[in-house]
Structures are given as structure tokens and as C-alpha cells.
Amino acid sequence: EKENQLEFKTPVFPFFNLLDNKYVALYGGGALGQSYRRQILQTKACFLEVWVDKNWAYRRREGWDIYPAEDLKKETYDYIVVAAFGSEEAACITYELCELGISEEKILWREPLML
Numbered sequence: 228e229k230e231n232q233l234e235f236k237t238p239v240f241p242f243f244n245l246l247d248n249k250y251v252a253l254y255g256g257g258a259l260g261q262s263y264r265r266q267i268l269q270t271k272a273c274f275l276e277v278w279v280d281k282n283w284a285y286r287r288r289e290g291w292d293i294y295p296a297e298d299l300k301k302e303t304y305d306y307i308v309v310a311a312f313g314s315e316e317a318a319c320i321t322y323e324l325c326e327l328g329i330s331e332e333k334i335l336w337r338e339p340l341m342l
Contacts, residue, residue: 238339240266242308246273252302254320255310256280256293259339263310276304281323300327309336 240263251273253264267275279296280286286293307324311317317336324334
């Protein structure tokens, strides 16, 4: 009888070695965004300027140092990394950011690498 083994996979920040010495804003306060934030800070993959989320107030109550997306208008950064598992979610976030007047060229998303 085969045992069912659960696979615990960790999402890996998909921009290692691509954002060296770049200033980055991170969008996404959920599990994926928290994982990306931890990896960025541990590995110094880039400089994390600001972390934002739509549900920032809720995340702030959980104790995270996170801000509303509107704050991106007054921050300085080279790119915004979107922490989203799927392309549809990433497209929605990209649209919202463009509505804030942010250039689409500054918005980066890749499917997370699961290792």
C-alpha cells in the first residue's frame, strides 16, 4: 500500500540575479508576497524600498510594515515586483497600478518558481 506523501513546495523569488542593485517596490501582502519579502531581505537580491498591498490595513494589524498601493506614487524605485500566483491576478494588479499612473514597463511579474 502506497503512502500518500504531501509535497511541501516553497515559492522562490523569480527575479534572482536580474535586479541586482535595483530599488524595488513589492506588491502583495499574502503568503507569496511575504515569502518574496523574506527572500529579498535574506539574500539582498535587490533593495526593497516599499511593500504595498490592497489589504494593507489588515496586514498592518497583523504586524507587517506594509502600505497602500497609492503610496507608490510618492516612492522612488526602479521596478514593482507583483507577487501573484496566476497571470490573471497579475494582470488585474497591473491594470490597477497603471490606473494610478504607473508605467507598465516598471511592473514585473513572473510565475513563481516552486521548489
